[in-house]
Amino acid sequence: MATFVDRYPAEAKAIQATFAVAFVSLGIGALFGAIQALHRTNVFRFMDSVDYYTLLTGHGVLLALVFTIFFLAGVFQWGITESLDTPAPDIRLTWAWVGLMTAGATFAAVAILAGLFPEIPMSADVLYTFYAPLQAHPLFYVGLAMFIVGTWIAGADWFLSYRTWRRDNPDERIPLQAFMVLTTMIMWYVSTLGVAVSVVFFLIPWSLGLVDTVNSLLTRTLFWYFGHPVVYFWLMPAYLLWYTVLPKLAGGRLFSDPLARAVFVLFVLLSTPVGIHHQYLDPGIAEGFKFIAMTNTMFLLLPSLLTAFTVVASVEHGARQRGGEGYLRWLGALPWRDPAFTGMALAGLMFAAGGFSGMINAGMNINYLVHNTLWVPGHFHMTVGTAVALTFMAGTYWLLPQITGKAVYSRPIGLLQVIVWFVGMVFMSNAMHRGGLLGIPRRTAEPQYANFDFAAAVGSVGELRMQIAFGGVLLFLSVVLFLFNVAATWADDRVGTPVDDAIPEPLSPASGAPLVLDNLALWTLIAVVLVVLAYTLPILSIVSDAGLLGSSTGSPVAITLEAVAETVAAALPGVW
């Protein structure tokens, strides 16, 4: 039976290229992560602590930006081609964005890794958040700009495919996977404007010496304008796999297509006007704006809770189709021996825990307790580090056969790999959360202070350190198993039917969804309006306080509505 590579060989080649870059980044980034875990916990140190920050930057950029975005680009290319049953409009355009993204990621990686060699006058130890006042070599920022432009061209490629399909199917509902790809890209276009302005207008000229100063708070704010929605750029492809692939793997069908569409629309609207919740402790932003960002953030829980309900209902349906019975005994009927299913299920479970710790981060008052502590990396290793990364690795066991025509080399190794990841992450993220509650800082190679010891509420700090080191080693081992399995699969011979790639129709089909859900222009407009409402006043106040290029006069900044009140009073003299 023909699979994706037989029907769309040219597109499959491009997807193979994106996956290859993603997996190389995963290997290097995971190695850096293991070295950091051992260095920071003082279990095994072989490098200078100064280099810790180079590896930390490499770990963050290669895993959180390069691995995730290259992999999701491949998933989106597969999803749009498969669900629209339409080839890429011009495969040269597809290779153009693959090439531009690869060149950009390579430039950024070279700038980072050069920091390990003192004889090379180049470094980019700016961490994956890369805002001022930390400054990188211009090559790093130029690489990032190329990378982001590459994703924009990728989005244009997918919208062109959609336009071709729409011409031939004027009255059809947008197929669900294509709908998910397009809404995610709308969110991405809106959110990357912030980081593009920051990089092109401020950071590149600053790193080239064309301007002497930048407004640090402005670059931070523009980064976080993009920095929170990028979380959903990672997460929405994982949701695509949970909604459309996981129910099939469980033996069932998606519970509700309309609910899935509503969730993605909510993400388009709510992902971007929340970035200031990363800046609760920034003194230059008034508390009122932070409170608004917190309120918006809490609304974001809604689509995640809807997803939990829909995905679990779909999986339960699958289990009952396989003969599962009872309130909980149906869990035993699920295909636990399938690494694609088990990996995604474990990723979804850990995402629930990550969601709860995320609520702590999002609360203004409780955030003060955990801000800049180990709690934060503990949180995002459960979300992007497991919900996203483990879903992507598990999804590989189902997608790779489709784009190569080759069966997975070893499903038992795949199963062991996803379970080792889960166990490793339990050890590491649990200890990080608990360490964060003790006040242990993040982003430092030397978390010890003179004449001060962190006091553990339960156990000891030494035990937490061992837990982090052990978890980090298990995670690295899991990546080694994964890459071995992927390489062995790729090196194998093609087979007739490498995987059952048919995706069944949802139980509640698209015909039951209100037509307005497919109105992409409307959701784009509302998303832009919400962003304008959330960001205009904060950015105006930041710029009016310290100018576009810095020279801050001090903070916090008082925002007053006195002038507005006086204007209103003058216009309505009879009222006062």
Next chain:
Amino acid sequence: MRQLSPAAFLVLAAFTVPLAVELRTAAGLFGVELPFVAVVVFEAGLLLVLTTVYLLGRLSPDDGEAATA
């Protein structure tokens, strides 16, 4: 006894880890301070029970499961 597949055994074994890791925190909520060795013993106990269930399922499966095996 109901048979447990090797995959389900592995997954259940993985689920014992967070239970053991949080044992002392949970006990602390009730004012009980447990030593580190309690975690090791608890985890070993969970794995022992799980292994026993797995082996008994293999040695004496339910009638229906034996017929289809």
